[in-house]
Amino acid sequence: MLKIQKNIQLTIINSEVPQPLIFQRFPQLSKSIPWMALGQFPTPVERLTNLEKHLGLESLWIKRDDLSGALYGGNKVRTLEFVLAEAKKREADLLIAYSALGSNWPLACVVYAKQQGWPTDVFFLPYPMDNVKRENLELINELSRKVYSAKSKFTFPFLLYKQLARSRKTGSVYLTPPGGVSPTTTLGYVNAALELKEQHENGELPIPDFIFCSLGSGGTAAGISIGLALIGWPTQVIAVRVVDFIVANKFTSNLLIRRTLKLLKRNGVSLPNRNWGSNLRIEHNYFGKGYSQPTDLGEQSIELFKSHENQLLDSTYTGKTFAPIIDLSKDVSFKNKHILFWQTLNSRNLDKILNLPEFNIRN
Ligand SMILES: Cc1ncc(COP(=O)(O)O)c(C=O)c1O
Structure with a gap:
């Protein structure tokens, strides 16, 4: 037999754990789709005032999914x-x-x-x-x-x-x-869009005209796209491709959207007939030479975030994802738009993890 720990302490789903907004909206899902609380939600939304000023933009915001968990954050x-x-x-x-x-x-x-x-x-x-x-x-x-x-x-x-x-x-x-990423886990980002709507209703941010996120395996962008359509926002999702075209393109994104919608329907959610995925645009021009290969504009994004907001981006995902915002900031028709950058990279201090008692014993 495998030498496997059996001290599994799973979060018990009960009334004390707040149910995700998607289960509150579609209660039938909570009966059929397994879910457990791990993260800290809602993640904050903040205005990037320094960067906004530097780039000459009127309304630049960040969704801090880097703080999505106490141990380790990110999407x-x-x-x-x-x-x-x-x-x-x-x-x-x-x-x-x-x-x-x-x-x-x-x-x-x-x-x-x-x-x-x-x-x-x-x-x-x-x-x-x-x-x-x-x-x-x-x-x-x-x-x-x-x-x-x-x-x-x-x-x-x-x-x-x-x-x-x-x-x-x-x-x-x-x-x-x-x-x-699967249709089921894509619901995590459908839920995230519902979370954003609540934050808007609490007066924390305007309805964004554009949301910029990374496009890797595709769950983040597909989930946000479905979620925004459900809440009826006119926001456009700009999914910046950071992996090879063969895995991240309009076909694979639409396929994941369709499979996620099918999952919802199969589990009793009735959805209107509409052009799902039409709010999602894929940006291919900031990928550079390859996955995890730095680009000039991606590195410039990292530098700008560090110097103006004291926040960390990376070369593989988030730097490249912010890069089109730098380019577009030169366009007068973009300057007065509400722009939200979805930060998907962990910012928790990793050194701390190893010092926790439950983490310092190798299996
Ligand atoms: C920091 C970061 N951002 C974005 C992504 C892409 O997200 P998705 O796989 O949902 O497209 C990843 C994927 O691993 C990631 O690590």
Whole structure:
């Protein structure tokens, strides 16, 4: 048998845990879709006054999903609230997460899985790394049960499925979706749009004309797009592609939107017939030479955030995502728009994680 921790302490879904807004709006979902509370929501919205002034914009805002969890923030916390609940439902003994080398998804997964008592095996595809990823990799090595790195993209599936078959002989294994993204986990960002609406109703921000977010596995952008359509905002989502075209394009985004809508309908939500996904525009021009390869404008975004707002962006995702805002700020017709930048990169101090008693024992 696998040597697996059985001290799984799962969050009990009860009346004391606030249900996500999407379950409040569509109560039938709470009966059929597993979910557990992990993060700290709502994440703050703030006005980027210094950067706004510097760029000559009239209304520039940020949604601080970097603070989405006490241990580790970023966009994958909303995702994991569905992933780990699914693992619990399946009575998994072991989780498997896979991604590009050192990326944020497996780190978020091992942190919250470990907090909840699960061991995780992580499989990596080879990719270049920036400093954020080097730090991620160290922590993933520390917190996971085992790390496997494929030598090439071609050998990766063999490595993954060979080990998966091995582990399945000795216990129940949950292979988490790529990047944590599936129709179910996309509901995390549908929920995030409902959260934004509440913040607007509380007078915290105007209705944005544009929301800028990263487009990787696609769950963030697809979820926001569906959520905005549900609340009836005219906002356009600009999803800035930060991964290869083959995985992130209009077809894959629309497919995820359609599959998420199907999931909602299958679970008893009646939805109007409309042109879903028409509020989503994909921006391909800021990707540069490749995934995690820095671009000039992406690095300029990082620098501007550091110097004007004392906040951290990265070269792989968020720097590239802010880059079109720098370009567009020169356009007079853009200057008076309400712009929201959705910050999806963790900003919690990672050193602290290893010092917590529940995190300092290697499986
Ligand atoms: C910091 C960060 N932002 C954005 C994304 C892209 O999100 P999605 O996979 O939902 O498209 C990722 C994906 O890993 C990420 O790590």
